[in-house]
Amino acid sequence: MAETDKTTTQRTSDRELVVTRTFDAPARLVYEAWTKAELMRRWWAPASFGIRFLSCEMDVRKGGTYRFEFGHPDFDQPMAFFGEYLEVVPGQRLVWTNAEGDEGGQVTTVTFEETGGATRVVVHDLYPSKAALDAALTDGSTGAFPEQFVALDDLLASQQASA
Secondary structure (H helix, E strand, C coil): CCHHHHCEEEECCCCEEEEEEEECCCHHHHHHHHHCHHHHCCCCCCHHHCCEEEEEEECCCCCCEEEEEEECCCCCCCEEEEEEEEEEECCCEEEEECCCCCCCCCEEEEEEEEECCEEEEEEEEECCCHHHHHHHHHHCHHHHHHHHHHHHHHHHHHHHHHC
16 A cells, blocks of 8 residues: 555545544544644645745644745745644544635644554644635645655654654
């Protein structure tokens, strides 16, 4: 099985997309990779997209904000993703807005469920409309998760090896 095959992506309704993967690491480490800018920079930008982080700002607390800026040789200007954290339960759950979309973007919920030292991550994106999810599926932005999660697997393995 290819590493990217370990990630499942399912459209569960007209407005919802669910991505799931289990990582061979404790929830504490997986959660840190989602909430510490220095770790996020190491796995979030999929290499095959040709983008690179220019900045990564994260204030991970209820009401806190995030802003990621990416560069690409074909972009005239940096591409930014930003929003607000609506819920933060350390080691268990993150909920944030994606404010960059024309319709306000989707709301993302990520849960971290540890069993026997492995952590199941479920990413649930709720889009403002069917058209917004259709557009995300068409432009390929939702297809980055398998590659991102391979990079996250590598990061988690290196963290555990150095611990």
